[in-house]
Amino acid sequence: MSVFIRRYLPVVILLLFVGLSAGLLLNRPQPQQKIVETMVPVLEVVQVKKQQLAFNVNAYGMVKPKHQAELVTQVSGIVNRLAPAFAVGQFVQKDDVLAYLDxxxxxxxxxxxxxxxxxxxxxxxxxxxxxxxxxxxxxxxxxxxxxxxxxxxxxxxxxxxxxxxxxxxxxxxxxxxxxTIITAPFDGLITEKHINVGSHVNIGEQLGHIYGTDIARVRLPVTPRSFSFIDQNPLNTTVVLSNESHANERHGQALQHWTARFIGTEGIIDPQTRMVYLIVDVIDPYQLRLSEQQRTDVLNFGTFVTAKIAAKPIANAIKLQRHMVRDNHVVLVDANGVTQMRKVVIARMDLEHAYIRAGLDEGELVSLTWPDNHLEGTVVTTVLTSPKLIGPPVLTVIPSKVADSGE
Missing domain, CATH: 1.10.287 (Helix Hairpins)
Incomplete structure (x- = not known):
């Protein structure tokens, strides 16, 4: 008996230990399910809408007279008399007498x-x-x-x-x-006077200077690329001039506007600035054809003006905020809420907007922001924003509880 016990007792003990271990494993408590918070990005998006977009080409220039002339004498003699109109700042009409010589x-x-x-x-x-x-x-x-x-x-x-x-x-x-009678060559404004009664003048001597008031001319420099957007037919191109906007707004002054007539270009690209100069005219800038009570927006020579030149419209184009486009790409969100990069064709860009010619379809969602460390294929939650309410870009994330098992 003792021999049997000594021989099989270790085996029995081993089996009891294995059975006890199995029972403990089978009866162990199950781990509780843990809730893990996963951060899901929220993107503000706008819905793509194709339309015919009209825009302007902006330029700046100074108002100058189309016609100006030096008043000179063709005979010599002593100045006997000066007309009251022959003074700096006076308006004269064609053939008005300015001075008399002996x-x-x-x-x-x-x-x-x-x-x-x-x-x-x-x-x-x-x-x-x-x-x-x-x-x-x-x-x-x-x-x-x-x-x-x-x-x-x-x-x-x-x-x-x-x-x-x-x-x-x-x-x-x-x-x-x-x-011996000096007259005005055209309707104009006297800007210089160099003689007085008793002055002796010789043939060809300059008596003064006159600016023609019938037409004001403005030279507007634009880049060759901007010029390519402009319809060169003067009948199809409108130009609106305004005075310095920021200075007037700061001082609470009302802006003045003038409709100008697009004449064309100077026909060359300036070799120094590499700019194309557009020529626009304003008829009767001093409104001398109107009564003094009707003169409201007088355009003085020497005024620095901003010009908005109507460019050729872009058909089936999409207007986006400029910050939404980087390196000709936008962040698109598909129907499953997954982001993707999309290359687009830009027709033109200005300081605020990018005008997309191709690469997007009607109704697609484009993100207002570029998320930091963005990876294509990220699942996001979208917030649709009206294009009219687009403000500064905002990127936010909110916690979303997702069930996940774990220890």
């Missing part, structure tokens, strides 16, 4: 030229009469033997030439008399 000597020259012409005409009449007498005297002489000198034909031509010469001298003397 014309006594020129009237004397005119009288002398008149006398010379009268004398030449008298000599011509005498020569014509002599020619008639000579012709009668030689009427019995054969025509082949009659000489031109005998008929006094050269003498009559000489006197006719003297008459023509005297007429030219008279016309010159009359012009010199007229030139």
């Amino acid at each position: 014309d006594d000597d020129y009237h004397a020259d005119l009288a002398q030229a008149q006398a010379t012409l009268a004398q030449a005409k008298a000599l011509l009449e005498q020569e014509i009469a002599r020619g008639i007498v000579a012709k009668k005297t030689l009427r019995h002489v054969a025509t082949t033997k009659q000489s031109a000198l005998g008929l006094r034909i050269p003498q009559r031509k000489q006197q006719q030439a003297n008459v023509n010469f005297a007429k030219a001298a008279l016309a010159r003397a009359q012009r010199n008399v007229d030139r």
Whole structure:
């Protein structure tokens, strides 16, 4: 008996230990289910809408007159009298008298030229009469033997030439008399005056400067790329000028606007700035054709203006905030709430917006933000935002409880 116990007791003990261990394992308590919080990004998105988009090309320039001229004299003399309108800042009309020069000597020259012409005409009449007498005297002489000198034909031509010469001298003397009266060459604004009563002026001396007030001209520099967006047909392109907006808004002043007429370009790319210069005109900038009570938005020469030039519209385009596009890509959220990168074709960009020509379909959702450390294929929760309510980009995350088993 003792031998049997000694031989099989270890086996029995081992089996009891194995059975006890199995029972403990089978009867152990089950681990409780643990709730794990997973952070799911929330993206603000806008729904893509295709439309025909119209936009402007902005440019800046200074208002200058289309016509301007130096007032010079074509005769010399002493300034006898100045018109009240010949003063800096005064508006004048075409042919208004500005100044008078001493014309006594020129009237004397005119009288002398008149006398010379009268004398030449008298000599011509005498020569014509002599020619008639000579012709009668030689009427019995054969025509082949009659000489031109005998008929006094050269003498009559000489006197006719003297008459023509005297007429030219008279016309010159009359012009010199007229030139002693200085007049405005066109409707304009006097900007400079260099003479006074008693001043002696010589031929070609500058008397003053005048700006034409019929048309104001503005040169607008734009880049060649911006110029490609503009319809070069003046009938299809509208231009609106305004004064310096920020300065007026800060001081509470109302903005002024002027409609300009698009003329075209200067035909070249400036070799130094590499810009294309557009030419626009404003008719009657000082509104002189209106009464003083009707003059509201006067456009002064020298004003620095902002120009909005209507560009060619883009058909079936999508307008997005500029920060939504990086390196020609946007963050798209599909119907399953999964993000993906999408390459787009940009028609143009300005300071605030990007205009997408291709790459997006109607109704797709585009994220307003670019999440940090974004990985394509991320599951997100979307918040649809109206395009009209788009504000500063915001990225938020909220906890979402997801059941997960674990120790």
